[in-house]
Amino acid sequence: MFATLDQIFVLFKQWLVGLLPAGLQPVAGVLLCVVVIIGLFPGLFALTVLLERKGLARIQNRIGPNRAGPFGLLQPIADAIKSLTKEDIVPLSADGTVHFLAPLVLVVAVFMGFAVLPMGRNMVLVDMDASLLFFFAVGASTELSVFMAGWSSRNKYSLLGAMRAVAQMISYEVPLLMSSVAVVMMTGSLSLVKIVEAQNHYTWGLPHWYIFTPWGFAGFVMFAIAATAETNRSPFDLPEGESELVAGYFTEYSGFKFALFFLGEYLGMFSISGLGTTLFLGGWSAPFAFLGWVPSWIWFFGKLMLSICVFIWVRGTLPRLRQDQLMNFAWKFVLPMTLLNLFVAGLWRFLGDGWQRWVVCSAILVLAYVIVGRVEMRRQHVGPRSYRYAE
């Protein structure tokens, strides 16, 4: 019974596809999955926007949207109607084609990332051998769309926002990759399905998720920081910093194109949360062995929503960084720590199964955290400005 429930979507798809002639079945199967993904995540997006507005409001001692429908539940629908019926304005001096393509490129690139995420047992659209590589390759093309948007708008705010975005996303792409490489090293595979399966073991009822190892925990923290920057979320939301850049690279977008950018941003958040869940939080596996009967897709989406809530919480807490702080943080703190983490992961692998590796690896990481944090992130005292020649 529970096994059926676990596989209910897979079985339903098989039944539905089985109604078609044999020649069409592979294509129909893929198309069906694509339609489900394209329908499911925008739905989740609508829910998340409401959740975010309500959550942020509560953090700021407000109530949040509560006028459209009971408890404001119809707010996403109202927002959708509004953005769909708004006038679509393209600036006269903008590059029309690129301006039109930018939001499409973003959404398409982000949607492609979902193709390789295992959302439950046997629930993955394409089980590639190098799916992690595919995910990062596709994810990197969002930078292109951001720059397309900023460049084609021919607006100083857009261009500044796009430049910031590209600088930021490229800087944080490195630690993002590096922190996941540790997982690949331990699993010995780039396949996300295999990575989840490697974590789906239990000792005394507790799971072998990578976050419960010293290198996994450090890697997860670094991954979370890089992911926040990669999705342009607060406190790394410099590209759209509304207080200085109006809306950054989508300043000149209105109506449905703006909605697409908004959608792309949230979808990026979902996909990167899904990847983090897969790499460090055991993907669709249950947190305790005795909860193994709960359908695997519930665990995946539960963990996904939990990480979204953390994103919202962080957004409600931290102010925006300055550009130099952002860059310093990426290159002076996150990158050295991820590199060290690779070394620690190797050490963990070759120190055997005893308790020694826990002590050694934790000690190295904590020590490095304290030292790098002290040395590299110390507050720079900026005194009065001194002039070399003018005085």
Next chain:
Amino acid sequence: MLGEGILKGLAETAKNFAGSFVSAERLTTVEYPEQRIAPIEATRVFPFLVYDGPEWEAGLRCVACQICEKECPPKCIYIEKSKDKKPDAVGKQQFYPAKFDIDVSVCMSCQICVEVCPFEAIKMDTEFELSTDDRFGGLLHDRKQLAKSNEYYHHIHPTEAAEVDARLAEEKAKAEAKAKAAAAAPKPAVPAAKPAAKPVEGEA
């Protein structure tokens, strides 16, 4: 240590989030059209004209001296003096405003008109829901819309209105005393012209 402040901040926001469901102190929103906060006594939004007695047109304290019109910084008051005269509250013959309009969209609620008025005729109202869908006529309030009774003034600004009433009564008594003295005096050369219109130092 690095990250300590972030954890503290996260704890603080979590406290606010959870607290907003249980304590009114952490959820300070007042849902305006349904819930309202009573305005505090010193609230001032837009001027109105005070009248005494039951009849608004007869009881207007304004004598169309046009001081407020001249002093108004954004120039939102438009007054036309009457041709004829009629008795004011004290019984003296005075001009009255044939037209007295104030433009809501221009007024900046500075209260200078109130401070310069020698006759306690213009005061600040607490009514703030002045929006209208007629942006040309609807925002220009004429003297009928502006006229509000002294009782209303007492209702919205009790302390201030009591002070104003005391001052007016005192002046009236003084004027009557002077008139009586003038009537008793042998010389009828000085009529009781001055005292009734004597400017009072503006204060509200």
